[in-house]
Amino acid sequence: MSTPDTPRPAYQKYPVRVAPSRIDGQGAYAEAPVPARRKIGEIRGESISVQEARIRATRTERVMIVEVSTRKAIDFSRSSDPMRYTNHSCRPNARLCIRQGRVEFYSLRDIAPGEEITVDYGETHHEGRLACRCGATGCAGWL
Ligand SMILES: [Zn+2]
Numbered sequence: 001m002s003t004p005d006t007p008r009p010a011y012q013k014y015p016v017r018v019a020p021s022r023i024d025g026q027g028a029y030a031e032a033p034v035p036a037r038r039k040i041g042e043i044r045g046e047s048i049s050v051q052e053a054r055i056r057a058t059r060t061e062r063v064m065i066v067e068v069s070t071r072k073a074i075d076f077s078r079s080s081d082p083m084r085y086t087n088h089s090c091r092p093n094a095r096l097c098i099r100q101g102r103v104e105f106y107s108l109r110d111i112a113p114g115e116e117i118t119v120d121y122g123e124t125h126h127e128g129r130l131a132c133r134c135g136a137t138g139c140a141g142w143l
Helices: 050-059
Strands: 016-020 026-030 039-043 046-049 065-067 072-075 094-099 102-107 116-119
Touching (some): 046 050, 050 065, 050 072
Parallel strands (some): 094 116
Antiparallel strands (some): 039 102, 065 072, 094 102
Protein backbone atom coordinates (compact mmCIF):
# COMPACT_ATOMS: atom_id res chain seq x y z
CA MET A 1 0.00 0.00 0.00
CA SER A 2 1.30 3.41 -0.88
CA THR A 3 0.64 6.31 1.44
CA PRO A 4 0.06 9.90 0.31
CA ASP A 5 3.46 11.03 1.59
CA THR A 6 5.43 8.30 -0.20
CA PRO A 7 7.48 10.17 -2.82
CA ARG A 8 6.63 8.84 -6.24
CA PRO A 9 9.26 8.18 -8.90
CA ALA A 10 9.59 10.59 -11.85
CA TYR A 11 8.05 8.03 -14.24
CA GLN A 12 4.81 8.07 -12.23
CA LYS A 13 3.37 11.27 -13.74
CA TYR A 14 0.08 11.39 -11.83
CA PRO A 15 -0.59 10.27 -8.25
CA VAL A 16 -2.24 6.85 -8.10
CA ARG A 17 -3.53 5.10 -4.99
CA VAL A 18 -4.05 1.37 -4.43
CA ALA A 19 -7.41 0.45 -2.89
CA PRO A 20 -9.87 -2.47 -2.94
CA SER A 21 -11.66 -2.82 -6.28
CA ARG A 22 -15.11 -4.13 -7.15
CA ILE A 23 -13.54 -5.59 -10.31
CA ASP A 24 -10.86 -7.77 -8.74
CA GLY A 25 -8.85 -7.61 -5.52
CA GLN A 26 -6.99 -4.33 -5.45
CA GLY A 27 -7.22 -1.58 -8.03
CA ALA A 28 -5.30 1.55 -9.07
CA TYR A 29 -7.21 4.80 -8.52
CA ALA A 30 -6.43 8.28 -9.83
CA GLU A 31 -5.76 10.73 -6.99
CA ALA A 32 -5.77 13.80 -9.25
CA PRO A 33 -7.56 14.70 -12.49
CA VAL A 34 -5.85 13.10 -15.51
CA PRO A 35 -6.57 14.74 -18.89
CA ALA A 36 -7.09 12.53 -21.96
CA ARG A 37 -4.07 11.16 -23.82
CA ARG A 38 -1.49 11.74 -21.11
CA LYS A 39 1.07 9.35 -19.74
CA ILE A 40 -0.19 8.35 -16.30
CA GLY A 41 2.77 6.28 -15.21
CA GLU A 42 4.73 3.07 -15.58
CA ILE A 43 5.35 -0.15 -13.80
CA ARG A 44 8.87 -1.39 -13.48
CA GLY A 45 9.93 -4.77 -12.23
CA GLU A 46 12.21 -7.71 -12.66
CA SER A 47 13.29 -8.36 -16.26
CA ILE A 48 13.05 -12.06 -17.09
CA SER A 49 12.86 -14.26 -20.20
CA VAL A 50 9.48 -15.15 -21.72
CA GLN A 51 10.35 -18.79 -21.02
CA GLU A 52 10.81 -18.02 -17.29
CA ALA A 53 7.62 -15.89 -17.34
CA ARG A 54 5.57 -18.85 -18.58
CA ILE A 55 6.96 -21.10 -15.86
CA ARG A 56 6.18 -18.49 -13.18
CA ALA A 57 2.66 -17.96 -14.58
CA THR A 58 1.81 -21.61 -13.90
CA ARG A 59 3.01 -21.34 -10.29
CA THR A 60 0.98 -18.36 -9.13
CA GLU A 61 -2.72 -17.51 -9.07
CA ARG A 62 -2.31 -13.77 -9.40
CA VAL A 63 -0.12 -13.24 -12.43
CA MET A 64 1.78 -9.95 -12.48
CA ILE A 65 3.81 -10.51 -15.60
CA VAL A 66 3.73 -8.65 -18.91
CA GLU A 67 5.57 -9.88 -21.99
CA VAL A 68 7.34 -6.88 -23.50
CA SER A 69 8.82 -8.61 -26.54
CA THR A 70 9.04 -12.10 -28.01
CA ARG A 71 11.98 -12.81 -25.68
CA LYS A 72 11.59 -10.60 -22.63
CA ALA A 73 9.00 -10.19 -19.90
CA ILE A 74 8.68 -8.14 -16.72
CA ASP A 75 7.55 -9.62 -13.42
CA PHE A 76 5.91 -7.02 -11.14
CA SER A 77 5.33 -9.29 -8.15
CA ARG A 78 7.92 -7.45 -6.06
CA SER A 79 7.41 -4.00 -7.58
CA SER A 80 6.09 -1.15 -5.42
CA ASP A 81 4.58 0.72 -8.37
CA PRO A 82 0.84 1.24 -7.72
CA MET A 83 -0.13 0.76 -11.37
CA ARG A 84 0.74 -2.93 -11.15
CA TYR A 85 -2.75 -3.27 -9.64
CA THR A 86 -4.44 -1.82 -12.74
CA ASN A 87 -7.43 -4.04 -13.52
CA HIS A 88 -8.88 -5.08 -16.85
CA SER A 89 -12.06 -3.55 -18.21
CA CYS A 90 -13.82 -4.22 -21.49
CA ARG A 91 -14.45 -0.43 -21.59
CA PRO A 92 -11.20 0.92 -20.20
CA ASN A 93 -10.30 4.56 -19.49
CA ALA A 94 -6.60 3.96 -20.16
CA ARG A 95 -4.38 1.80 -22.30
CA LEU A 96 -1.23 -0.16 -21.70
CA CYS A 97 1.62 0.63 -24.03
CA ILE A 98 4.81 -1.38 -24.28
CA ARG A 99 7.62 0.85 -25.43
CA GLN A 100 11.30 -0.14 -25.46
CA GLY A 101 10.75 -2.81 -22.85
CA ARG A 102 8.82 -0.48 -20.55
CA VAL A 103 5.20 -0.88 -19.50
CA GLU A 104 3.48 2.50 -19.69
CA PHE A 105 -0.09 3.65 -19.12
CA TYR A 106 -1.86 6.41 -21.07
CA SER A 107 -5.29 7.90 -20.44
CA LEU A 108 -7.87 7.39 -23.22
CA ARG A 109 -10.16 10.10 -21.82
CA ASP A 110 -10.33 12.48 -18.87
CA ILE A 111 -10.11 10.54 -15.62
CA ALA A 112 -11.58 12.04 -12.46
CA PRO A 113 -9.98 11.80 -9.01
CA GLY A 114 -11.16 8.63 -7.26
CA GLU A 115 -11.89 6.84 -10.53
CA GLU A 116 -10.39 3.39 -10.97
CA ILE A 117 -7.89 3.23 -13.81
CA THR A 118 -8.53 0.28 -16.14
CA VAL A 119 -6.99 -1.07 -19.34
CA ASP A 120 -7.84 -3.77 -21.83
CA TYR A 121 -5.37 -6.56 -21.06
CA GLY A 122 -5.79 -8.04 -24.52
CA GLU A 123 -4.19 -11.43 -24.72
CA THR A 124 -3.45 -12.76 -21.26
CA HIS A 125 -2.09 -15.88 -19.65
CA HIS A 126 -5.61 -16.72 -18.50
CA GLU A 127 -6.50 -17.77 -22.07
CA GLY A 128 -10.18 -16.93 -21.67
CA ARG A 129 -10.67 -18.96 -18.52
CA LEU A 130 -10.97 -16.11 -16.02
CA ALA A 131 -14.39 -14.49 -15.62
CA CYS A 132 -14.45 -10.75 -16.24
CA ARG A 133 -16.31 -8.73 -13.61
CA CYS A 134 -15.70 -5.28 -15.07
CA GLY A 135 -19.46 -4.65 -15.33
CA ALA A 136 -19.14 -2.58 -18.53
CA THR A 137 -21.85 -2.55 -21.17
CA GLY A 138 -20.72 -5.04 -23.80
CA CYS A 139 -18.37 -6.87 -21.41
CA ALA A 140 -16.84 -9.88 -23.17
CA GLY A 141 -17.40 -11.94 -20.01
CA TRP A 142 -14.03 -13.64 -20.01
CA LEU A 143 -10.39 -12.64 -20.00
ZN1 LIG B 1 -15.52 -7.15 -18.95
